[in-house]
Amino acid sequence: MSFQDSPRPSDEEEAFYVQCRAAYLAVFRSSLTNISSKQQLIRALQLAGRNPSQATLNKYWPPRTSKLNFDDFCEILKSEKKIEETELMRAFKKMDVNGDGYISHSELEKALTTRGEKMTAEEVNAIFSLADINKDGKLDYAEFCRLLVSTVEQCQMAVLERLEANAKLKRQNFGSQSYSPPKSSVSSASAATAQVAVTLPQPPETPWAESDTALKKDSRSSSRPSSARSRRSSLSNQITMTSSTKTSKIQEPSALQEWHHSNVKGCFFLEDDGSISSLQYQLHVPQRANVYVTIQPLSLSHRPDKPSSWMTVDTALFVMSAGETKEDSSLVCFTESKDKEKYVWKGELSAGTYYLLPFTSGCKLKKKSKKSPSNKSVELVYWTDTEELDLTRELREVLSDIFEVIDIDGNGLLSLEEYNFFELRTSGEKCDKDAWAVCKGRAENFDMRKNQLTRQGFLELNLMEATEKHGDPADLWVTLEAMGYNRMLELVEACPFQIDVHSEGTQPSIQPLSMDSGPKLLSQALQKSITARTGAKALRGQDNIFIYTYRGEHRISSLIANKTSQKVTVHVNNDQSRNCCSSRGMNVFAVEVPARTKMVCQHILPINERQDWTYNCVETILPCT
Template identity: 65%
Template sequence: QKRVRIPSHRGQAWHHVKMKGSFFLEDDSAIVSLQYRLHIPQTTNVYLTIQPINLSQTKEKPSSSMSVDTSLFIVSGNHVKEDDNFVCFTELRDKEKFGWTGELSAGTYYLLPFSTGCRLVKSQKVVSKPMQLVHRMDSGELGLTREFRVALSDIFEVVDLDGNGLLSLEEYNFFEQRTSGEKCDEDAWAICKENFDTKKNELTREGFMELNLMEANDREGDPRDLWITMEAMGFNRALEMVEACPFVIDVYCEDVKPILQAVNLESGPRMLNAALLRTITSKAEARNLKNHDSVTVYTYRGESRISSVIANKSNQKVTVHVNNEQSKNCKSSRGMCVFAVEVPARTKMVCQHVMPVNEKQEWVYSCVESVLP
């Protein structure tokens, strides 16, 4: 398939906004992230992209997140029925960047980041000796180790969504919600600003370090709470970010300045699932399973991923056996070659996403689905 070049000349005189974010892997292997609200004041040509961020300090060894697939689903924010508000998704590709270009009408949209789960997976690495987070200095006071400071600096990069080098209360709260499930209110933020380094009402990188040092001091050097924070942010005990993938979204508009905000939508996962089902079924080849006219498999073939949906039109649940053993150089989002999917009555369900293990080599997708008796 020919590679579609995302137009690079477009960005020159266009209005540009960008925002960062991150995919996080949950304990049940679900992938979560913030969503984004895009407001376009008048109908205009739009060009938007998403790509992973390389946090690595060394050029020779890019961070593992650079191989993670990223895409954006754009849905209309005008509260019509949730299944019908899908607008488009990023199908153009240039290396690790995925994009979409076209015209969008004036209005509000939600950008829903998506990753298949083929590349962002539970880390199998066993860390025999955890890194030290804090140490006693000659003065007897606690200090953060160099390795921990580097990791905290990476977290700061990920949480600084607008990329201005400072953390606003809103940005800090996305971090708090991710790590502790709580939010910092205005009063607590005021105390934060009195005690830690701030600039223009926002927390500096150094202030963020001080805050983590204070937490270590509160626990008298016991690192357990610090590790809870690090693991929630996708780090293992060797302080490698293995279960998160930071990304950046860029939006270019020809005629107007777009407004982009990060949000935490309760309905985000549901909207994303509806959009996924919609794109796969509308762009896919459909076939009924042998001896089961009421069970249909839809297979969408994109340039870098293949996705399938199983639709069960019957009045009872069916269990579908899925076998990818004849595939070559392929990895399924299910994490195994052979599995079964239970599809409730009158329901459509994503069966799997498949990507090449090695992008430089040929990959052959061969999947056999059958209904279990």
């Protein structure tokens, strides 16, 4: 289902976030409390039905980690699958050498001490003593799998029921949202309980959850009710937007075909931490001129009747003056209007050099699982009848699309500079001029023209790398995943785009840039675009904490300005918004704003652009924890 067709987040998504919060609140008093140790992370993950290995934990909690927040926790749960009985059974059957449905102590010990993340003999003994339910020296692994899965379900249901029972805690962490555990989950957990006649372990107790005493004590700590305190330091903002399918306010110049034209391509990439990166560009305008600027997603579909899935991703282009230093740069304009997939700006630019900074809100370009639903991967290479390695048709089509994206100037050839943008993205290393000269000298292997790589040469280069690995596709998958593809060769974590600049009477030129301060410049431009278009509203009772809410034709963005000398935590509730999706991925969240800092809070877009949408947001200052 596309974003345009979906009227609201799915029940599955809502249930997922409720489960995340329920597990989190079984360990912490508030979803705003940070995870401060690996042990706390393990407890929260187990209550959410995950049982990660030590290696997996080390990935999410590397040596220098000091804390994770609730958003981080949700991202981990998205990446880590729940314990599934079928997968457990498959793993145990591999250990069951004679196939009798049982595993002996020696079979278990051999598997767990010699494969994967190796265990000690003592750890294996501990597991076997717990798993040998009948104490007959053998492990009935089918029974054990059922017990383990039902225990996980019981833990999940227990934290949901605890949250449901504690009405006050629910209001504090969910606002006005009402949620009841799905009946199917309750019935399946009850059935599992009836099947397993053993005492199941209960979720670990936390100090604040032992009784309601602590909460009642907190509620008596002030003569003013907590709800009144929240209202005193909160701000409510409601904006109703009409359908954005109307014609853009900016009309395309009638003689546009007679204007000089320059264009470049690029791509938004979702990084592992959830951030979005892209190339940035430098625009040179030789003399003062009228300019028409557009940015839009780039369709790579081979079928005209099937548009690319990322064509609904919003884009924007910020134009900044290029001062003597990057700190001197200032926002000149940005593409505020929309005409179908194009985001446009029309105006006059003085002669000079400018930075072009592509942007997407992240509302419709989010992290997704790169694994295929069937856990199968598309074949990338195959051996021909003559026992030569070749690329499959599916891979050739994808590599051709990648060529289209990295051919920044669109001339049908890859220069060394263009190829190196691709190399830095996929391998982190550049191809030097000597290596490029070798490619040129080996024309029989790599088709080149004018010292540039052709599309066919790009395919041949990838085939050579696969051949050097004797057909092992591992390196090819590294390349494809770095470019945003999943194992079914679907582009799920990237959005190609195209920038066009038309100039009346003078020829504009655009060059790609690789700037270390690029994210800082984009953040500066984004913040200025919000604060320059709207007035600040102080939170009630807070003279030095302000909310800016930018209302564009197709996007709403908010910014929090903290002018105090200490950090503040702002609780944001979009629960009453209608037909809206947030760049945060959830309706209720918290933002920690450092002292004397401005921070973009969220971006909001309509889920269905053909319908009206209502932005209703309540921001509340929360006390330090």
